[in-house]
Amino acid sequence: MAKMSTIAILVENRPGVLFNVANMFRRRSYNIESISVGPVENTELARMTVSVEADSRELNQIVEQLDKMVDVIKVKRLDPMRSIMREMLLVKLDTGDPMAREETLRHVNARHGLILHIDPECIVAEVTGEPEEIDEFIELTRPIGIEELSRTGITALEKGRLKL
Template sequence: MRNLVWAILSILVENKPGILFKITHLFRSKNFNIDSISVGVTENPEFSKMTITTIGDERQIDQIVKQLDKMIDTVEVKRLDDKKTVYRELVLFRVKISKASDSMEISNIANAFNAKIHDARKDSIMLELTATPDQIHNLQELLIPYGILDIARTGVAALQRAEN
């Protein structure tokens, strides 16, 4: 049985049209799934940073890192250690309100996760949470019984902690 691991990849690339396609095409060609992806311009507008999360065995992760590193438009590829990295994702949930008590119960759950409440209506409520993917999953599990009407997730953003 393969030992699957969750990996956070930080990829510094030249900020050029088509680079996102090239990176995602590499994943597809290796039959490798991307769990989340976020991309943004860095402090230098000539470069963008991609943060990709994926799951695979150590050999697969090493292979994809080596392939990414060989790409012409790639400046630097790092596999981030999740214990030495700050990583967060933003999620929005729209949750169904079926009875009067649901609103208070969902608000209590949101408060336990430090989630913000937006757009509270008679029939639904919207929650916003910035957290780790595990924390988002835990909140989602608690909201399922109420009925999740819609979800929007950003993808993981990550920075490695300073060495000192």
């Protein structure tokens, strides 16, 4: 049965590598739900976190197909119980109405978010959390009026001494 899984990938930090990784998913008809990328402590390398909906056999293929790519150094599917998965949301809410503004501040504070910008028309806020928490936050603030939003996609690390 297909379910959402998260894969961590250590790659060469080189032009074209993101393209090649994304291209593998496209070519074999796997749909990337979210992807986040950035250099790691050794800046020659970058780490990608990809979430994808797949059954266990597909997931196995994804890992093996990624693993054999020359620029892919390590691949691991992350066990959700032993990993920390976080996502950041930037959201712009229509807060021309004072009631809306108050409600926005309440929700953002409840999620330990940050208010990044306020003007008479709207508020830009930042919230981080597990992807489900972000979904929930969006649902809560939808009635206020979302002007636009941007999510980073999941980034993840394993707990304790577990390493990629």
